[in-house]
Amino acid sequence: MNINTSQGKDEVATTTLAERLRHQLEQLITTAELRPGTRLDEQEIAQRFQVSRTxxxxxxxxxxxxxxxxxxxxxxxxxxxxxTHALIDMFVVMAELEGLCARLACRRMTxxxxxxxxxxxxxxxQxxxxxxxxxxxxxxxxxxxxIYDASCNAFLAEQTRVLRNRVAAYRRRMSLMPGRVHHxxxxHQAIIDAFRSQDADLSYKAMHDHVNLAGDDLMDFLAWNSTPS
Structure with a gap:
């Protein structure tokens, strides 16, 4: 039986290159350099990263x-x-996931x-x-x-990162809201204080409140997000 090792190596190389390119594009998306709604042209991407279209x-x-x-x-x-509705739903779940990360991290903190x-x-x-x-x-x-890693739960950390990446562009936009940085x-200091007090419930609440969009925070974000950047 003849085995085409050259073809196999080409497939591995293409897969590796595609994964590296996926990571680079993911970074551009999650940092909002490529904003939601941006068209991704295969030829332009190939030229930018000097790769083939495959x-x-x-x-x-x-x-x-x-x-x-x-x-x-x-x-x-x-x-x-x-x-908007899907985004709100995602932030609700995100708050629960990150809150759970904080709860477990507090219990397992070194x-x-x-x-x-x-x-x-x-x-x-700084x-x-x-x-x-x-x-x-x-x-x-x-x-x-x-904090995800401090939860010592690899599956939870992975799922939290997956959802965080999906809403990353919107979380970054939140950082641009007036007063948001100081907030x-x-x-964050409240979360750390909860860790220091070894209070798992308070750690969960501090993180949940930090991530969740509710009340005035939600209204402010929706108004801010509707304006051009």
């Missing part, structure tokens, strides 16, 4: 499986838009992990003084992911 198509298929883009046949792909989370918060505070919203958003992501810092 890994581009595979990368877009992978992103569609993550619900980050919508494939429209011959019309191509677009960065997925989330309607001094080293708490120190890491505190250092990330300190770094976020970043807020520079006015660099991109860096603020990145450090904020690291703060939350440190975020105050809420």
């Amino acid at each position: 890994p581009v198509r595979e990368a877009l298929r992978l992103l569609a499986a993550q619900h980050l883009v919508t494939l429209r046949g011959r019309q191509g792909a677009v960065v997925r838009q989330i309607d 001094p080293e992990t708490l120190k890491k989370i505190q250092l990330l918060h300190d770094r976020l505070r 970043t807020s003084e520079t006015g660099d919203i991109d860096l603020f958003f990145e450090v904020n992501r690291e703060f939350h992911e440190a 975020t810092l105050a809420q």
Whole structure:
């Protein structure tokens, strides 16, 4: 039996390239460089990243499986838009997932992990003084992911990251709202204080309140999100 090893290597190389490209495009989407509704042209992407269209198509298929883009046949792909009701539903679930992460993290927190989370918060505070919203958003992501990992529940952390990526562009837009940066810092401190007091219920509530969109926060976000950036 003849085995075409060359073809097998080509398929592996294409898959690896597609996964790398998927990650790069995911970063552009979650940081809102590629905003919801943006059309993704295969040829333009291929030229930008200096690859053929084959890994581009595979990368877009992978992103569609993550619900980050919508494939429209011959019309191509677009960065997925989330309607208001679906977005609110996602934030409700996000608040529960992150709240659970915080609850478990509090119960399983080590001094080293708490120190890491505190250092990330300190770094976020310093970043807020520079006015660099991109860096603020990145450090904020690291703060939350440190808590996901501290839950010591890999499945929960994975599912939380998946949903976080789906709403990342909208969470970033929230960071642009007037007063939101200082509000975020105050809420992060409340989460850390709950960790220090070893109060799992309070940790859950502090994180849940931080992530959930409700009341005036929801109304402000919907009004802000309806205006062009």
